[in-house]
Every structure is written in C-alpha cells, then in structure tokens.
Amino acid sequence: MRVHLVDGTYELFRHFYALPPHKDAAGEDRGAVVGVVQSLIGMLEEGATHLGVATDHVVESFRNDLYKGYKTGEGIEPRLRSQFEPLEEAIAALGVVVWPMVEVEADDAIAAAAATAAADKRVRQVLVCSPDKDLAQCVRGSRVVQLDRRSGTIWNEKGVEERFGVPPASIPDYLALVGDSADGFPGLPGWGAKSAATVLARYRRLEKIPADVADWDVALRGAEKLGRVLRDGWEDALLFRKLATLRTDRPKVTIDKLEYRGPLKEFEALAESWRRPKLHERARAVAAT
Numbered sequence: 001m002r003v004h005l006v007d008g009t010y011e012l013f014r015h016f017y018a019l020p021p022h023k024d025a026a027g028e029d030r031g032a033v034v035g036v037v038q039s040l041i042g043m044l045e046e047g048a049t050h051l052g053v054a055t056d057h058v059v060e061s062f063r064n065d066l067y068k069g070y071k072t073g074e075g076i077e078p079r080l081r082s083q084f085e086p087l088e089e090a091i092a093a094l095g096v097v098v099w100p101m102v103e104v105e106a107d108d109a110i111a112a113a114a115a116t117a118a119a120d121k122r123v124r125q126v127l128v129c130s131p132d133k134d135l136a137q138c139v140r141g142s143r144v145v146q147l148d149r150r151s152g153t154i155w156n157e158k159g160v161e162e163r164f165g166v167p168p169a170s171i172p173d174y175l176a177l178v179g180d181s182a183d184g185f186p187g188l189p190g191w192g193a194k195s196a197a198t199v200l201a202r203y204r205r206l207e208k209i210p211a212d213v214a215d216w217d218v219a220l221r222g223a224e225k226l227g228r229v230l231r232d233g234w235e236d237a238l239l240f241r242k243l244a245t246l247r248t249d250r251p252k253v254t255i256d257k258l259e260y261r262g263p264l265k266e267f268e269a270l271a272e273s274w275r276r277p278k279l280h281e282r283a284r285a286v287a288a289t
Contacts, residue, residue: 001049001050001122001123001124002048002049002050002123002124002125002126002127003050003051003052003113003117003123003125003126003127003255003258004043004048004050004051004052004127004129005051005052005053005054005110005113005114005117005126005127005128005129006040006043006051006052006053006054006129006130007053007054007106007107007110007129007130007132007135008036008053008054008055008087008088008091008098008106009054009055009056009084009106010106010130010132011036011039011053012032012033012036012055012080012083012084012087013032013080014150015031015032015035015036015039016031016032016035016077016079016080016083018035019031019032019034019035021079022034022274024273024274024275025272025273025274025275026273028082028086029079029082029083030083030086030274032080032083032087033083033086033087033090033274034274034276034279036087036090036091037090037091037094037279038276038279039149040053040091040094040096041094041279041282041283041286044260044283044286045282045286048260049259049260050255050258050259050260051096051097051258051260052096052097052098052099052113052253052258053091053096053097053098053099054098054099054101054106054107054109054110054113055084055087055088055091055098055099055100055101055106056084056100056101056105056106057084057085057088057100057101057102058073058102059071059072059073059076060072060073061101061102061103061104061105061108062103062104063105063183063243066239066242066243067184067185067239067240067243069184069185069186070183070184070185070243071182071183071184072184088100089270090267090270092264093263093264093266093267093270094263094264094267094283095260095261095262095263095264095267095283095287096260097257097258099113099251101250101251104247104250107130107132107134107135107246108246108247108248108250109250109251110128110130110135110138110246111135111137111138111246111247111248112247112248112249112250112251112252112253113251113253114126114128114138114144115138115248116253116255117144117253117255118140118143118144120255122255123255125142125143125144125145126143126144126145127145127146127147127154128144128145128146128147129147129149130146130147130148131146131148131150131153132182133164133171133175133180133182134171134172134175134180134183134244134246135246136155136160136163136164136168136171137168137169137171137172137244137245137246138168138246139155139156139157139159139160139168140157140168141156141157142156142157145159146159146160164193164197165193165194165196165197165198165200165201166196166197166200166201166204167204169204170200170204170205171244172241172244172245173200173204173205173206173241174196174197174200175187175240175241175244176188176206176237176238176240176241176244177191177195177196177199177200177206177230177237177240178191178192178193178196179240180243180244183243183244185240185243185244187240188229188230188233188236188237188240189229189233190222190225190226190229191226191229191230195220195222195226198218198219198220199216199218199220199226202216202217202218206237206238206241209230211231212227213226213227213228260286260287261287262283262284262286262287262288263280263283263284263287267279267280267283268280
C-alpha cells in the first residue's frame with residue numbers, strides 16, 4: 001500500500017488564495033474548505049487508498065514558549081481563520097482521518113505518521129504531500145518521499161539533496177543557519193543557502209563543524225566571518241535547530257485506520273449546504289470501487 005499524508009493547513013491557505021469565496025446555505029464563506037475537500041476526493045479518485053490529514057487547530061504550539069518570535073495566528077485574515085474548524089469537520093465527515101493539532105503542529109503530526117507508516121512492512125511508499133522545507137527531513141530514500149501536488153514534483157532523498165544541497169537528516173541544521181521566514185526565526189546573520197549547504201554537505205551536523213575555521217575542509221568565501229558568527233550565535237543556532245526539528249511522538253497513528261471506507265452520513269448534508277451535492281456522490285463512488 002501507499003500512504004498519503006496531507007498538510008491540511010497548507011492546503012487551506014493554498015485554496016483560500018487560489019479560489020473565489022463560496023458561501024454555504026448559512027451565508028458563511030466555505031470556499032477554501034470546499035476546495036480542499038474536492039482536492040482530497042480527487043486524490044482518492046486517482047488511487048489513494050490510505051490517507052491522513054494533519055491540521056493546525058490553533059497556530060501556536062510549544063515552539064512559541066521556546067522563542068517569542070515564532071509564528072502565531074496574529075494577522076491571519078478572519079475569513080480564512082473562520083474556516084479552520086469547518087475544514088476539520090468536513091474532512092472527518094468525508095471519512096478521512098484528520099489530526100487537529102494543538103500543542104504540536106501539523107508538520108509534527110505528519111512526521112509522526114510518516115515514521116509509523118515507514119516502519120510498517122506492508123507500506124510500499126509514504127508520500128508527504130507538502131512542499132514545505134521542514135518536511136524534507138522526513139524523507140527516507142525512495143520509501144518516504146515529499147510531493148508537491150501543485151507541480152507534481154516528487155523529492156526522494158537524492159532530490160532533497162539536489163534541492164537544498166544537504167541530506168534530509170541535515171535539514172534542521174540547515175534551517176538553523178539560514179532561518180525559516182514562514183515559521184518566524186531568522187537564522188544566523190550572513191549565512192545563506194549556499195554557505196549553509198557547503199558546510200553542512202561536509203559536516204552534516206552543527207556540532208561537527210570545527211570551531212576553528214582554519215580546520216574547515218571546505219572552499220567558502222568569507223569563511224572567517226561566518227565562523228565568527230557561528231561561534232557568537234551558537235546558542236541561537238541550537239535553538240533554531242530545535243524549532244526546526246519535527247517531533248514524532250504524537251499523534252499515535254494506526255495505519256489500518258487510514259484506509260478510506262467512504263463518507264459518513266453527515267457528509268451528504270454538508271455537501272448540500274455547500275450546494276455541491278456531487279461531492280457526496282463522488283465520495284460514495286470511490287468507496288464503492
């Protein structure tokens with residue numbers, strides 16, 4: 001079997017900005033929700049059999065306690081924020097497993113599910129359906145891969161190295177140096193994608209980078225300055241790596257429960273309220289095949 005793991009929050013944002021508003025029978029905008037649900041049904045119609053979706057029930061997580069600059073829900077457009085919980089309800093009604101995360105993030109849930117699925121000998125491949133940089137750390141060979149559903153691009157372990165210049169296991173160290181603007185931490189001054197990739201391709205982990213730049217076995221312009229920045233910002237680098245490292249301890253995932261068995265009875269009424277009754281018909285048709 002193949003297991004598809006979807007970042008529901010990413011999909012909600014993507015569809016919100018790509019689609020026009022669509023009001024339900026009560027006059028509430030559900031355009032992004034409908035877009036995500038249509039997309040999930042499309043995946044099922046294309047052959048996905050085992051599917052799980054992780055969402056950020058709230059944007060804040062334990063990482064906000066570690067670093068005050070970490071991303072929050074502040075500034076999210078109200079029309080988008082109002083679709084967070086309806087999305088979770090819609091996915092569950094569709095009959096797809098959904099993990100609404102609170103203390104940890106959707107990306108952590110995907111990492112946990114990917115690890116569980118990869119350990120199951122029945123699973124042929126795990127597809128992490130999101131192009132987010134931090135999820136690249138989940139990739140393992142060609143068994144756990146990352147899929148950008150918009151472009152159809154798939155990154156296996158070799159693809160991750162081509163994309164970032166470092167292997168999946170070094171992604172948290174890479175992000176510690178270059179930062180991640182989407183998550184709200186800056187990295188270290190002067191360290192860019194090229195310099196971080198050059199050093200980490202050789203040393204893999206922050207701790208293995210020699211303290212004395214004279215011992216660096218890399219050809220890198222401005223190495224002396226970068227080494228000084230790394231020494232001075234060492235504690236920040238470790239903190240940023242901790243922020244970038246995905247947890248795999250929750251939720252507890254049962255692979256058999258990811259098998260799609262069809263929509264719940266409430267999905268029909270939900271699709272009617274969206275004036276999209278054919279979504280229910282399509283979901284039932286997938287389950288019948």
